[in-house]
Amino acid sequence: MERNRWYKDMVFYQIWPRSFKDGNGDGMGDLLGVYEKLDYIKSLGCDGIWFSPIYPSPGADCGYDIADYMDIAPEFGGMDAFRKVLEGAHERGMKILMDLVVNHTSDEHEWFQLSRQRIEPYTDYYIWRPDPGNGKLPNNWDSFFEGKAWTWDPVREEYYLHLFAVKQPDLNMDNPLVREEVKKILRFWLDMGVDGFREDVITYISKKEGLPNDYIMPASKGMPHYNHGPHVHEYLAEFKADVLDHYDCFTLAEAPLVSPKKALSYIDEKNGQMDMMIQFQCVTADCLLTDYIPLPFSLRKLKKAFSSWQYTLKGKAWNMLYLENHDHPRIVSRYGSEQFREESAKTLAAALLFQQGTPFIYQGQEIGMTNWRPSDPGEYRDVQTIYNYEHTALNKTPQQRLERLWRCSRDNARTPVQWSSEKNAGFTTADTTWISVNPNYPRINVADQEQDPDSVLNFYRKAIHLRKKLSCVRYGTYKEYQKHSGKLYLYSMRDDRQRILVVCSFSKKNLKWKAPRDFYLGGAELILGNYNTTVENILQPYECRVYLWK
Ligand code: GLC
Ligand code: CA
Numbered sequence: 106m107e108r109n110r111w112y113k114d115m116v117f118y119q120i121w122p123r124s125f126k127d128g129n130g131d132g133m134g135d136l137l138g139v140y141e142k143l144d145y146i147k148s149l150g151c152d153g154i155w156f157s158p159i160y161p162s163p164g165a166d167c168g169y170d171i172a173d174y175m176d177i178a179p180e181f182g183g184m185d186a187f188r189k190v191l192e193g194a195h196e197r198g199m200k201i202l203m204d205l206v207v208n209h210t211s212d213e214h215e216w217f218q219l220s221r222q223r224i225e226p227y228t229d230y231y232i233w234r235p236d237p238g239n240g241k242l243p244n245n246w247d248s249f250f251e252g253k254a255w256t257w258d259p260v261r262e263e264y265y266l267h268l269f270a271v272k273q274p275d276l277n278m279d280n281p282l283v284r285e286e287v288k289k290i291l292r293f294w295l296d297m298g299v300d301g302f303r304e305d306v307i308t309y310i311s312k313k314e315g316l317p318n319d320y321i322m323p324a325s326k327g328m329p330h331y332n333h334g335p336h337v338h339e340y341l342a343e344f345k346a347d348v349l350d351h352y353d354c355f356t357l358a359e360a361p362l363v364s365p366k367k368a369l370s371y372i373d374e375k376n377g378q379m380d381m382m383i384q385f386q387c388v389t390a391d392c393l394l395t396d397y398i399p400l401p402f403s404l405r406k407l408k409k410a411f412s413s414w415q416y417t418l419k420g421k422a423w424n425m426l427y428l429e430n431h432d433h434p435r436i437v438s439r440y441g442s443e444q445f446r447e448e449s450a451k452t453l454a455a456a457l458l459f460q461q462g463t464p465f466i467y468q469g470q471e472i473g474m475t476n477w478r479p480s481d482p483g484e485y486r487d488v489q490t491i492y493n494y495e496h497t498a499l500n501k502t503p504q505q506r507l508e509r510l511w512r513c514s515r516d517n518a519r520t521p522v523q524w525s526s527e528k529n530a531g532f533t534t535a536d537t538t539w540i541s542v543n544p545n546y547p548r549i550n551v552a553d554q555e556q557d558p559d560s561v562l563n564f565y566r567k568a569i570h571l572r573k574k575l576s577c578v579r580y581g582t583y584k585e586y587q588k589h590s591g592k593l594y595l596y597s598m599r600d601d602r603q604r605i606l607v608v609c610s611f612s613k614k615n616l617k618w619k620a621p622r623d624f625y626l627g628g629a630e631l632i633l634g635n636y637n638t639t640v641e642n643i644l645q646p647y648e649c650r651v652y653l654w655k
Contacts, residue, residue: 109353110355110374110380110423112153112200112301112355112380112381112423112463113423113463113579114152114573114579115151115152115153115200115463116149116150116151116152116153116463116464116465116466116569116572116573117151117152117153117154117155117200117202117463117464117465117466118146118149118151118153118154118155118465118466118467118468119154119155119157119430119431119465119466119467119468120139120154120155120156120157120468121157121167121430121431121467121468121518121519122134122135122136122139122156122157122159122168122181123167123168123519123539123540124468124519124520124521124522124532124539124540125138125139125142125468125521125522126138126139126141126142126522126524126532127521127532127533127534127535127538128140128141128182129182130533130534130535131180131533131535132533132535132536132537132538132539133180133533133538133539134181134521134532135180135181135182135186136159136177136181136182136186136187136189136190137182137186139154139190140186140189140190140193143190143193143194143197143199144197145551146199147197147199148566149466149471149562149565149566149569150565150566150569150570150573151199151466151569152198152199152200153194153199153200153201153202153300154194154199154200154201154202155202155204155303155357155465156201156202156203156204157169157204157431158171158204158206159177159178159181159187160172160173160174160175160176160177160178161173161176161177161178161179162178162211163211163213163272165211165270165271165272165273165488166250166269166270166272166273166488167431167486167487167519169204169206169269169273169305170209170210170211170212170213170270170272170273171206171210171211171214172210172211172213172214172215173214173215174286174290174293175289175290175293188297191297191298191299195298200300200301201298201299201300202299202300202301202302202303202357203294203299203301203302203303204302204303204305205287205290205291205302205303205304205305205307206305207276207278207287207290207304207305207307207310208268208275208276208278208305208306208307208309208310209267209268209269209273209274209275209276210273210274210276211272211273212271212272212273212274213272216230216231216286217230217231217274220233220261221258221260221261221265222260222261223261226282229277229280229282230276230277230280230282230283231265231266231274231275231276231277232265232266232274232275232276232277232312232316233258233261233263233264233265234255234263234264234265234266234316235263235264236257236262236263236264242255242264243255243264243266243316244316244317244318244319244327245318245319245326245327246266246268246316246319246326246327246330247325247326247327248267248268248269248270248271249268249269249325249489250269250270250273250488250489250492251269251270251271251488251492252492252496254266254267254268254327255267256271266312266316268306268309268327268331270488275312276310278310278311278336278340279311279312279336284340284343284344287344288344288347288348291344291348291349292348295348295352295354299354300353300354300355301354301355301356301357301380302354302356302357303356303357303359303383304356304357304358304359304379305359306359306361307337307341307358307359307360307379308332308333308334308337308358308359308360308361308363308371309331309332309334310334310337310340311331311334311335311336311337311339311340312330312331312334313330313331313334313335314335316330317330324393324394324395324398325395328362332361332362333363333367338370338371338378341371341378341379342378344378345378345379355380355381356379356380356381357379357380357381357382357383357425358371358372358379358381358382358383359382359383360382360383360384360385361385362385362394363382363384363385364413365384365413365414365416365417365418366417368382368384368414368417368418368422369417369418369421369422372418372422372423373421373422374421374422374423375421377422380423381422381423381424381425381462381463382422382425383425383427383430384410384414384425386406386409386410386413386414387407387410387411387414387427387428388427388428388429388430388432388433389406389410390402390403390404390406390407390410390440391403391439391440392513396433396434396512396513396514396515397493397497397509397513399512399513402439402440403591404440404590404591404592404593404594404611405588405589405590405591407440407594408585408588408594409588411456411460411585411594411596412583412585412588412596415460415461415583415585416583419461419582419583423462423463424460424461424462424463425462425463425465426457426458426460426462426463426464426465427457427464427465427466427467428440428453428457428470429466429467429470429518430465430467430518431467431515431518431519432515432518433515433517433518434476434512434513434514434515434517434518435469435470435474435475435476435517435518436450436453436470437449437450437453437473437474437475438475438476438517439476440453440611441453441611441647442613442646442647443475443476444613445613445646445647446473446475446549447473447559447560447561447635448635448636448645448646448647448648449611449647450473450561450564451561451564451635451647451649452609452610452611452635452647452648452649453609454561454564454565454568455568455607455609455633455635455649455650455651456594456607456609456649458565458568458569458572459568459571459572459575459578459596459598459605459607459651460578460583460596460598461578461579461581461583461598464569464572466565467518468522469518469522469523470565471561471562471565472523472549472550472551472554472560472561472562473549473561474518474520474522474523474543474549475543475545475549476511476512476517477511477516477517477520477541477543478511479541480507482494482503482506482507482510484540484541485510485514485516486516486519486539486540487514487515487516487519489514489515490510490514490515490516493509493510493513493514494506494507494510516540519540520540520541520542520543521533521538521540521542521543522551523542523543523545523546523549523550523551524550524551524552525546525550525551525552525553526546526547526550526552526553529542530542530543530546530550531550531551531552559637564633564635567633568633571632571633571651575598575603575605575653576600576602576603577598577599577600577602577603577604577605578598578605580600581598581599581600581603581604582598582599582600583596583597583598584596584597584598584599586621587621591611592610592611592612592616593608593609593610593611593612593616593618593644594607594608594609594611595607595608595609595618595621597621597624602655603653603654603655604653604654605632605651605652605653605654606620606621606624606629606650606651606652606654607649607650607651608620608644608648608649608650608651608652609647609648609649610644610645610646610647610648610649611647612644612646612647613646613647614646615643615644615645615646616643616644616648617642617643617644618642618643618644619642620652624652624654626641626652628654629652629653629654630652630653630654630655631650631651631652631653632651632652632653633649633650633651634648634649634650634651635647635648635649636648
């Protein structure tokens with residue numbers, strides 16, 4: 106039977122729980138805080154929430170190091186708070202997505218504790234290797250966060266593999282028992298009523314046999330030997346056939362370094378193993394593969410990312426649309442302009458929200474939050490950021506290294522959501538917060554933007570409302586124009602009922618433009634824009650317009 110792909114009509118909101126809203130006054134976000142804000146999320150036009158991990162965790166990677174997959178962390182309110190949120194969301198017609206992080210666990214997970222003692226059946230739950238001797242490591246792979254990918258365990262007297270932090274040992278997915286554990290986790294949450302999963306670095310779960318040395322990729326040695334590894338499709342198909350197919354749910358795969366063509370092997374609607382994919386091209390238009398190799402922002406690169414996914418997936422698979430999440434700096438600061446903050450936040454929203462796919466909005470994006478620039482490097486909390494500051498670019502001055510973090514750190518997107526101009530941005534009643542609040546909150550906050558019909562927040566609401574009304578956005582065909590322009594992003598969506606033209610300037614100056622030949626502006630209705638007065642053939646800085654023909 107053809108599946109009901111309800112997620113195609115939806116817009117999701119991503120919550121990174123530590124910094125969303127504090128409900129119990131301890132300075133850290135929690136599910137009580139989320140419960141208070143369900144109506145707010147709904148008011149944006151969002152139909153669901155993706156939760157970054159809320160399971161018990163020592164917090165080495167802010168929850169992406171899980172110590173127990175079948176519980177909710179006490180600091181977030183425990184299982185009772187979660188059930189309340191789940192029910193509250195469902196009452197409002199909203200779906201809940203959990204983050205499934207099964208490439209690795211925390212080293213404090215019971216499985217790892219038993220595995221390091223060689224207690225059956227856990228002995229082979231992780232990827233262990235004996236000491237090769239001569240001061241060598243089992244292979245030359247790097248971890249993403251903390252140096253080499255191998256750490257010596259004095260208990261087991263072997264090395265374990267960790268592609269991320271030292272406290273995130275990789276699971277051995279080749280072990281059928283580990284795959285059964287994953288299925289148990291999936292069933293546990295689905296039986297409770299959750300509606301799907303975002304699957305963390307899921308393309309990494311199958312490592313090449315023999316874990317060979319990598320001589321191909323200098324930036325992150327090892328990746329060619331585990332990204333899209335030999336059994337990844339087989340394992341994902343197994344999860345689908347044994348569990349996911351038996352529930353009305355959907356899955357979203359996080360996939361670093363994936364082309365749209367490659368994506369089809371995972372998410373093709375005919376025989377894919379998952380439903381949507383988080384690709385990285387749209388978040389690397391100002392860097393080389395990672396935020397830590399910054400380059401000037403290239404609109405052409407961003408347009409190419411958008412268009413190639415729209416064209417390649419058309420009719421075959423479904424796009425996930427996003428520009429921000431908890432892993433990258435804020436888009437206004439990256440792709441837009443803090444000088445033209447409101448205008449550029451809106452142009453970026455228009456660029457994204459009328460494409461085909463399911464949009465995901467990251468907390469704070471809807472009010473145009475910006476990057477954060479603390480003067481003390483000790484204020485950073487993220488493991489990757491701290492390691493980077495301490496171990497790389499050591500030939501640079503401390504100030505230069507700090508400024509690098511202002512540009513590159515994930516903590517840019519992890520400061521608390523700015524709810525109001527009250528103390529600590531109304532995020533908490535506590536005097537101190539687990540990570541500093543961006544000092545620009547008196548200027549950028551939800552409460553003020555609620556009062557202003559022209560705010561970024563209300564622009565997001567309007568754009569989401571419009572996208573839901575326009576059949577051409579959901580079912581129509583995307584086409585890009587003037588693709589060589591480095592200042593203008595121009596695309597249309599059309600179906601047999603209507604067509605729209607989306608016009609987005611990324612220029613700080615006025616920009617001359619002309620509509621493509623078969624779009625006669627005289628016959629169109631201007632349904633959205635970010636300036637009150639417009640001149641037909643000139644776009645003001647970061648101006649955006651959406652025209653409709655019926
Ligand atoms: C994903 C997450 C990121 C996390 C990493 C390791 O990329 O989005 O936040 O640090 O995986 O789990
Ligand atoms: Ca709290």
